[in-house]
Amino acid sequence: MVDTLDFTLPPELEAHEPPEARGRTRDGVRLLVGRRSSGEVSHHEFRDLPHLLDPGDLLVVNTSATLPAAVRLDKIAVHFSTPVPDGDDDRLWLVELRRRTGKASVPYPGGCPGEWIPMPGGATLTLVGRHSERLWAARLSTAVVPYLRTFGVPIRYGYVRRDWPTAAYQTVFAYDRGTGGAEMPSAARPFTPELVTRLVAGGVLLAPITLHTGVASPEAHEPPYAERYEVPEQTAALVGHVRARGGRVIAVGTTAVRALETAADPSGHVRAARGWTEHVITPEDGVRVVDGLLTGLHEPRSSHLMMLTAIAGHGLLESTYRAALDGEYLWHEFGDLNLLLSH
Known part of the structure; x- marks a missing residue:
């Protein structure tokens, strides 16, 4: 892998259908964990997530519903x-x-x-x-x-071989407000009510944001356009509470990172905010709020990889993606997950 934004993705590592069609449960996908503080990369099942987080950590989840767009x-x-x-x-x-x-x-x-x-x-x-x-x-x-x-x-690209119902593209956190996003906030797809219960019972906090995604650009790898978002007052307060006490703020999906970082001032204080965001996160600008990111595996040259580099650093991201390729993890919205932690 010459650059973190450019690698070869073998076609056999593309997830062609939901894990349920492969004989797995939603939370039965694999989870690759990279820790920036140690440089360690480790292999897990997604259902192991409650054991990988600490009491007092905060997961920020996107409540956007997926439209049949x-x-x-x-x-x-x-x-x-x-x-x-x-x-x-x-x-x-x-x-x-x-x-x-x-x-x-x-x-x-x-x-x-x-x-x-x-x-x-x-x-x-x-x-x-x-x-x-x-x-x-x-x-x-x-x-x-x-x-x-x-x-x-639902929007479907060539690597998904047949149509699936809209329900296959909804997450457990989706809340229908009469609108939604063009594509699924797929990092949250493996969560189940039972897994959420185990997280909360273990002292992990959850807070909502909303960001309605626009269409992806799988051919052009363009940065995201302006998207609608909302960071509620209660979420902004909880982020501040957790950060003040040394807990980690972990975004579930790149959409949650974009919303939080849009709502943060230069010191990292998050305020309640809503509207349209054109914020693009790069390694040069870094992140101010997020200590970790739970996300899918992204395509070569995807603009999302700039965000991942800002959180994980070049070296860890390269090691993580090399491990994903060597371990034959599955890519795209129905594939496996990656947890990147700054510490």
């Missing part, structure tokens, strides 16, 4: 990402157009402003203008979220 037409698919930032029209969203290629899809470069696309159920999608090279601002002729709940399916 893909609508398939004959030749293209429309992936609904987020409402247009700071807009007040629930029909105006950022979307990605993808060309269907059998069971998968690839980015579709076509389209022009003013073009309208007939959608299932008699709806119409009008392309308003380019938001970026990949995303369009587009207006649906009806409210987007109720429409997706009727006509949408």
Whole structure:
């Protein structure tokens, strides 16, 4: 592995289906733990998590529900990402157009402003203008979220070989507020009610944030666009309480890191906050709040690896990913997990 952002991922290490379809429970996936203080990398099952954390540690979890955000037409698919930032029209969203290629899809470069696309159920999608090279601002002729709940399916990329119901993409922490994210906050998927009970019984604290994810960019590896988030007042207070007493703040997923670090001032004090975040975490800027991250295994050159380097350091991340490759861990949202701890 020449660089932490560039390595070769063998196709056989891609998780093609949920662990339940492989004869495992949700919490039966594997867990690779890296500790920055010692440089140690160790192998576990995810259900071992309560024994790997200390009483007084705080897990910050994302409560975003996953929307069935893909609508398939004959030749293209429309992936609904987020409402247009700071807009007040629930029909105006950022979307990605993808060309269907059998069971998968690839980015579709076509389209022009003013073009309208007939959608299932008699709806119409009008392309308003380019938001970026990949995303369009587009207006649906009806409210987007109720429409997706009727006509949408979960976003699926080529490494997942068949459709799975929306329930397969919800975490135990998902709370439906009438909206949601385009893709699953997958680091929380292995949690079960029984595992949460064991964590709480062992003195581990949990606190919610919400960050609704936009569509991923598996081909381009772009940084995330602006996303909606909320850090509640109670969570901000609990983060401060834990940090003041020497406990660790461990984010469950990169989405939780992004929300917390957006809400933190330069000294690391977290305040209640909500809105849109464009914060991108890099090794140069580092992190101010988070002492650990529970996350999936990310693709080569993914922008998420910059965040992981900021938390774990270059050396530990390289060792961890080498161990994951050598140990044949599984990648992507239905794969195995990685816990990175600064101490």
